[in-house]
Amino acid sequence: MKNARVLGFALALALLVTPAFLFAGGQGEKAAGPVTLKVLWGQSTTDAGSEKLIDAALAAKYPNIKVDWDIGDWGKTFQPKMQQYMQSGLPDVMIGKGQDVPTWGSQSVLADLTGKPYLSNMLPAAVQAGSMKGKVYGVVFNALYQGVYYNRKLFKDNGISIPTTQAQLAQVIAKFKSLGITPFASHYVDTWSIGNQTMQFAINGVFNTTPDWGDQFRANKVNFADSPAWKAVFGYDKLIYDNTWTQETFSLEMTQCDARVVQGKAAMDVSGSWSIQNFLAVDPNADFGIFPFPNETGNSKLIFEPNITIMVSAKTQNMDAVDKLISVITGDKDLALKIYNQTKTASMLKGVTPTFTNPSQSDIDVYASKGMIVDAGTGNNQLVWGGFQDENAKDIAAWLQGQETLGQALAAADSRRAASRP
């Protein structure tokens, strides 16, 4: 009797554990037929769900290629996952942002994609953005625009024109204040937004005149503490802080912030294409535009940031399948269109134009025609985001809250010199 019970218990345990062995395995099966590619994707929310579209398109064209997705938020999980995989072996494909190309390319872990047939699907600007030292390490799929989004109705109804200099901006701010409208929307609770703004200002205030400022910084030739250009850049953060809902900005998060712009409670919002989804969700007929934040010399350019960037591991065993996957992503125009329309971003493929209503497109076209567009890489590839820009943003936040002086914030940036290397 007792024996039977013990036996029964052991049998039950075995039955329960057996499925584990069915789930197990899957590490590097290289069967001749079906191939499973491992893909790591650091997504922004705008991209979320795109993997299912890709699965569908891939299944239609190459049914024997499957993808095992490892997806997480770019900001929070891409770097730790890459660190993790560096220990064991990188996945076949890694999808990050444009700024990941110099970071990981310099580690010599990415495959050189120069000469691949699918590159001819891309716009030249995209190939350029994914290159480093003449080799193509990343396939840039889409791009974001960054600048000052503004409520066109508020500007039009009040006869206010787009400012191109700081002096004009001051007048615009004063005008809106007198009308009881908050000049700038902001959500400083997200430290990354402070960092993003600061870099937008720096691209048009530091890197436009000194493209290798980052390299000089690391060579000890220049400092934050005695740089009038950087002081001005930090000063713009304060300008926004003083002209926004100051009491609330460190509590208000992005969706509420963007909603208020559309509702006419705020006139301007230093942001990027990721806000478009929010604007249109609040009011599908929202009328908004974009202009570059004015710099000291009045020649600011609109910022364009290479976003979804596909990189391949130098050690992948499945290059053939990887090529097929990328050719689907870049060659299937329906798929691309769906993704662009969902993410509300700009296309980097030849002959594919997103069809979602983008009220800011007219502004973008104007700046593009005048050649007033600059690549965010000019800044991001000089001073790395993780460990440097995001840490500086924390010091700026502390300064704005009155816990540090401007001098201390600048000195803190200087103390991180070594960490600024992309």
Place this chain on the structure above:
Amino acid sequence: MRKPSVGRKIRIQYVTLVAPGMLVFTVGLIVPMLLGLRYSLTSWNGFTRDLPWVGFGNYVKILHDPYALDAWWFTIKFTFWNTVVQNLFALAFAVVLDSELKARKVYRTIVFVPCLVSPVIVGFVWLRMFSDVLPAINSALGTNINFLLFGSARTVLSGLLVANNWQWIGYWMIIYLAALQSIPRELYEAAHVDGASWLRRFFGITIPMLAPAFTICVVGITIGSLKVYELIVSSTGGGPGRASTSIVYQIYNTAISGRQYGYGSALSMTLVVVLLIVAVVQASMLRRREVQL
């Protein structure tokens, strides 16, 4: 008395009962910790292959690192207030629920349910609460209370205390409740007959009988608070600025974004040491009081 040979055979069998658990535990937790210790003696960046040796250099660096020291200070403040507040409220709630209140079980469940949810979700919920929901009460009631606790370095600690307590009071309350309900009624009746006031009964009977539960709760809350991380990630992100960066948050920050895994490991070792000291000191202090009482 058993014959020695039989005794040894049985002893070996007992050891085999301990073995599987010990093996898994060692491989899963102890070995990684030893590896972490090894990394703490290097300046490894967390992804390349080389492990440059720095000996105790990392530990010296900690003493000069204002960010690490600030993170520790914040963690200590958080732990201290958390221990005091959570214990008090858990005990108070347990006392209240020990009475013949109507719908006791419902209240018990309501207060307990928050601890079933992941701290990540708790952080997310309270971020919304402080920025959207509670200010809406101001508009509804016409009041002007400052609910934006996460918005300023001065109040962010209070905000996190509220969120953390909301999650965990129920858990410790259950322990106190169980302890309260196990106190024999005769003790109270005897004291009542002897003419003791309720105050004397409370301090003379209840508190001493709660001593073991008190030990468990204090040690548990302290250790849990020292490790606070996920709550902060999903609510304040360590901010505004660095105002709410706990030591574990700083460890992650340094090891990952900062690409200094070796230094981050040294920070984690300091955490292990502090946890050890705290646990040993608290446990022995409280045990002594238990025995006295």
Place this chain on the structure above:
Amino acid sequence: MPGDRVLGRPGRIIGQGVSQLAVLIVAAVFVLPLLIVVGYSFKTTRELYLGSPLSIPQSLNWSNYANALYRLNIGTSFLNTLFYTAVSVLVLAVFAGAASWAIARNRGKFFKFSYIYFIIGILIPYQALFLPIYIVGYSLRLTNTAYGVILMYVATGMSFGVFLMTSFMSTVPVELEEAARVDGCSLYRIFFSIVIPLLRPAMATLIIMESFLIWNDYLMASLYVSTGRLRTLTVAIQSLFSQQTNDYTSATAAIVISVLPIATLFVALQRYFIKGMTVGALKG
């Protein structure tokens, strides 16, 4: 008399009127955040942006739930989480129970050392050790496997398991074991057929508490089983919470979906849970 166990006359007043109200308010404060989450999960994004957070949703917008289920790959992730949790807690219960019993019944140095060895584990902040944990797992080919993550859950649960079980051992009468040994039963049979049944309340408590932890675990799951087929619910939910999240409606629906199972488990097993916690509190 009712209400006066601890506090006497004030205790009786607590059971009535004024304090009933106070308790009601406190309970309302506690339940408000949960209600808000449920409310958000039924709103449309427009209601979320434009309406007051305190407002009741205009209709039961089940599309958020449908969207969440789709985005979470609910079939796979739910089954995975359930599987990992169930197997982990069972294995843990057996391993911890066995180790604790052996420790409780022996005076030798090895067993005393084992006890302390296991308890020290409570102090190890395994969150900070994520890279070494991954490296160890990878070297032993445990990553990307179900049994790998299960082993890790057992490893991290041993400390608390041993702590809990050893304090329960006083409820298992040695006489029964002695009698069985005289009858000629082997040690293992004694453990499985006598001790385990008597340890049921302790096992129940351990199982319940570890289930909560494992269900909600993010770190181990993301390190060991983050890819599609093996993904857990918690890891899948994280993907809905990016830095630039704008769709809180589906995200909150996902939260509700993931909390319901464990909340139900708790409500169903309240009694065992509380009985289990009782013994721990009575060590003195």
